[in-house]
Amino acid sequence: MPEQESPQRLPTMEEIRQRGYTILIPTMLPTHFKIMEGILRSYGYRAVLLENAGEGVVEYGLKYVHNDTCYPALLVIGQLLSAIESGQYDKDKLALLITQTGGGCRASNYIRLLRKALLKAGYGQIPVLSLNVSGLERDHALKMTPDLAARMLFAALCGDLLMLLRNQVKPYETEPGAAEALEARWVEKLAGGLSKGRRLRYRDIKGWYRQIVRDFQALPVQGARKVRVGIVGEIFVKFSPLGNNELEKFLAGENAEVVMPGLIDFCMYCAHSSMTDARLFGMKRAKGLVFALALAALEKMQKDLISIIRAESRFDPPTPFAHVEKLAETVISPGAKMGEGWLLTGEMIELIEQGVRNIVCVQPFGCLPNHIVGKGMMKPLKERYPEANIVAVDYDAGATRINQENRIKLMLSNAARPEEPETVTI
Ligand code: SF4
Known part of the structure; x- marks a missing residue:
């Protein structure tokens, strides 16, 4: 109609x-x-x-x-x-x-x-x-002028960095709320620094990355390493506290450290999908070429960010996108590109390879694509990685928060603790 x-x-x-x-x-x-x-x-x-x-x-x-x-x-x-x-x-x-x-x-x-x-x-x-x-x-x-697009892109990269560091510091902070307060201060600073009219130089952006990493590194932390729990799934339900009933908060309350692949990986996946359209499905080659250039630029930026995290801190950096792509290709075709497509499967393997064996795969009601690349891929992943502890949790208007949390609690009761507990004091 x-x-x-x-x-x-x-x-x-x-x-x-x-x-x-x-x-x-x-x-x-x-x-x-x-x-x-x-x-x-x-x-x-x-x-x-x-x-x-x-x-x-x-x-x-x-x-x-x-x-x-x-x-x-x-x-x-x-x-x-x-x-x-x-x-x-x-x-x-x-x-x-x-x-x-x-x-x-x-x-x-x-x-x-x-x-x-x-x-x-x-x-x-x-x-x-x-x-x-x-x-x-x-x-x-x-x-979307080139200037606005560049500022939005840097907002995504900085947002990913803040999210990554907050998640790695918060479970161990000696002063409750310190990591979130630092994150909020940086959000305000970045919103100003990336605003229209302010000079946008890549070297300044890298300077911010360095300063953000140093600031988080300087927050006092203590305690043995907690059980790390990865969150993967459909993009909205994965990231939005409204969509996942404040899953990050719940996991923090259960004494876990949350690990969540960032937004920039999804952006790279979208660029990669346009290349796949040209390569596998005979769609516009010129468009594929433009996105190939965009992907190469994003990969370089992600690499710079990873190098800074490695050079400046003890924190675990994100996994390079090209590596996630290679991991995913071992079990799923790059042609699986509806919803989060192969990226979702790749992120589960990436987490397991990093030692994050406990994974919550969030699945919204009515989402066929992510049921295939999420829930549908669990069997081959569990066969390959028997130590993996993955739970699929459904989110919909009729599902109760208590049921979702109980499923996650059950998963956590089987959670594999790190073999050699590390202490993260400074
Ligand atoms: S079908 Fe799935 S991936 Fe697509 S918009 Fe809906 S929830 Fe998101």
Whole structure:
């Protein structure tokens, strides 16, 4: 059935900026998105990162989205609708921003679902904007100039670094809250440092990496190494506390150290997927070439970050993307590129190889791609790595938090402790 159109002309992106519309952004990666929110504000967009959560969000999602839609779509749309109805914003000067991956799964089509939900709720006048690098929704996409794209990219790299270090320091900090407080200070500093008009030099970015690593290294820590638990899965449910019922917090409360591959790996995977389209599926070669160059640049940046972490600290750096790709290829084709595709399987192997044998694979309801590359790959992985302790946890509107936590507790009761407990005092 054709999508019902909004009866009125919606403002363009430029009009939205000039007229001072508030642009609501759903929660996914609180650290990264806070820096990005600051960058968007420096470009004149009144961006607001949403923090509303709770049952109201799910209720709105269930009310306005068909219940066979994948759970992240339901949550994202529910969070936006719940914010609109909160009364906090002027509904006639409001816009909504969502990301589109440009891949073949429903993440590229949330925008249609959201527009449909807005019409149904009587908010057809609210424009929906897209954040993508695939040329989708040209009239209502955030204009990704090279300058803005570079700043967003560095926000993603710095966000990954902050997340990685916070997760490695927090379980051992002697002063409770010190790692999170340092992270918050850096988020603010980076939002300012990456804002429009500030000179953007790669050597300054590397200087920030170095300083961030030194600051985390200087936080006092103590105690024997805790059980490390990896989190993999569909991108929204993996990263968003709204999607995974604050999984990181729960694991910290269970005395575990959380290990989570970063956002930049997903960006590299998206570039890699465009190359695969050209190589395996005969799609545009020129596009494949552009993404090959982009991937090479990202890999170089990741390598620089890894070298700085190694040179400056005791922390475990991320695994290079090319290595994850090689690991994944041993069990799954690079042509498996719907949802998180082969990357999800690769991340599980990467974690096991790093000694992180306990893994929570988060699986949203209605997500066929990730059930195949996540749950579906557990058997071959367990055969190859019998020591692996992997649990698949389902997230959906009907699943209770207590059931999810009980499954994880059961997994933790089988958790393999490090053979030789290390002490991380300084
Ligand atoms: S990966 Fe799964 S959950 Fe995410 S948009 Fe695609 S189908 Fe939905």
